[in-house]
Amino acid sequence: QSVLTQPPSVSGAPGQRVTISCTGSSSNIGTGYDVHWYQQLPGTAPKVLIYGNSNRPSGVPDRFSGSKSGTSASLAITGLQAEDEADYYCQSYDSRLSVVFGGGTKLTVL
């Protein structure tokens, strides 16, 4: 059971908008620690998608956006494309456990 809770799966049709939630607690996200998001395409290493809650590395399309409020964070993907089908993980810092990952969310593009 992960310290950060994500839905196991989400889905959407091409062109739609989907969101993935990441729920933490007062010892991690709620303390003010940053949330980062990673995309893992099938058979590949993870790649950072969003860092520092809402910042996109160069090369990441602006269809991806992140936000944080209280003890939760969200990743939004607009204009869904087939190539977005992947596993998505949130990550933060926990004052008791150090680095923590969410359990991951599998995005299916219908």
Add this chain to the structure above:
Amino acid sequence: EVQVVQSGAEVKKPGESLKISCKVSGYRFISYWIGWVRQMPGKGLEWMGIIYPDDSDTRYSPSFQGQVTISADKSISTAYLQWSSLKASDTAMYYCARARGAGGPFDYWGQGTLVTVSS
């Protein structure tokens, strides 16, 4: 260009020892953290630990403390993950990744090292 290159796949027997490596280039090795992440077959990412090569400050997840050892050799810009006695449950893909701080984010990842432990 930043590159993170891990050692190749390993097949080991239970009880054997193992040390896998993570060699970086394209940046100042001692100025960033290197973390290790486990991914068991069909499962999610699990943070194992992290090291700051400049002073070897090393932190472990409680789940992995005492089970593995993380180290780094500044002279060859390489970090290591080692086991003294492997178990079948150690079968997994292991990733190393560079981090800007002890809490992440992990901005450059290695390609992964698949470790298979089987009798």
